[in-house]
Amino acid sequence: MAWKNDQVSEKETAKIIELASSCLDLEGDYVEMGCYKGDTSLLLADILKEFDKELWIYDSFEGLPEKCEEDESVLGKDFKSGALFVTKREVKQRFLRANLPLPVIKKAWFQDLEPDDLPGKIAFAFLDGDFYESIKDSLKLVVPKMVKDGVLVVHDYSNPALPGVSKAVDEYVSGKSFDFKMMLL
Numbered sequence: 001m002a003w004k005n006d007q008v009s010e011k012e013t014a015k016i017i018e019l020a021s022s023c024l025d026l027e028g029d030y031v032e033m034g035c036y037k038g039d040t041s042l043l044l045a046d047i048l049k050e051f052d053k054e055l056w057i058y059d060s061f062e063g064l065p066e067k068c069e070e071d072e073s074v075l076g077k078d079f080k081s082g083a084l085f086v087t088k089r090e091v092k093q094r095f096l097r098a099n100l101p102l103p104v105i106k107k108a109w110f111q112d113l114e115p116d117d118l119p120g121k122i123a124f125a126f127l128d129g130d131f132y133e134s135i136k137d138s139l140k141l142v143v144p145k146m147v148k149d150g151v152l153v154v155h156d157y158s159n160p161a162l163p164g165v166s167k168a169v170d171e172y173v174s175g176k177s178f179d180f181k182m183m184l185l
């Protein structure tokens with residue numbers, strides 16, 4: 001499938017595809033926290049379509065939440081609460097139109113999700129919630145389920161418009177060690 005995304009660059013997408021493809025032999029499902037219109041989700045579903053793995057995608061489907069202090073930056077002033085709004089129905093329709101297997105699509109704020117809302121084992125995860133609390137909540141949910149040698153990708157770690165992402169990751173990983181790979185895009 002061709003790249004088409006206003007949130008993730010073509011180069012980043014190529015890396016995500018490469019990493020996601022490297023996890024196909026591992027036990028566990030694939031997860032995307034913050035799917036928005038589903039551009040990356042469609043590519044992940046395309047990778048998984050021949051495999052006995054499920055894709056689980058999550059979004060508020062109400063756009064971005066409120067920022068907190070850690071997210072404040074002059075460059076990021078366009079990332080406002082309610083921006084990036086899309087409906088769950090629109091995302092579902094895109095999968096049907098692309099003739100791809102429907103993922104598990106969950107509409108929720110990440111902070112309201114419980115461990116049982118995620119798959120039991122995760123081989124590949126893409127965290128793309130843009131804000132400090134969103135990334136922290138995603139890490140808390142996803143990390144305990146990552147399988148050995150799995151890959152967890154965090155988007156926007158180096159994006160100066162979204163400083164909360166690196167703060168959330170740095171705080172979360174401090175003093176911990178993992179047996180999966182964490183890739184910071």
Ligand SMILES: C[S@@+](CC[C@H](N)C(=O)[O-])C[C@H]1O[C@@H](n2cnc3c(N)ncnc32)[C@H](O)[C@@H]1O
Nearest residue numbers: 034035036040059060063064109110128129134
């Ligand atoms: C940058 S977009 C995701 C782009 C998508 N991953 C892609 O590759 O096209 C961020 C998405 O995360 C969602 N989001 C951010 N924080 C969230 C939270 N705390 N709970 C639920 N959804 C959240 C927003 O609604 C938005 O759709």
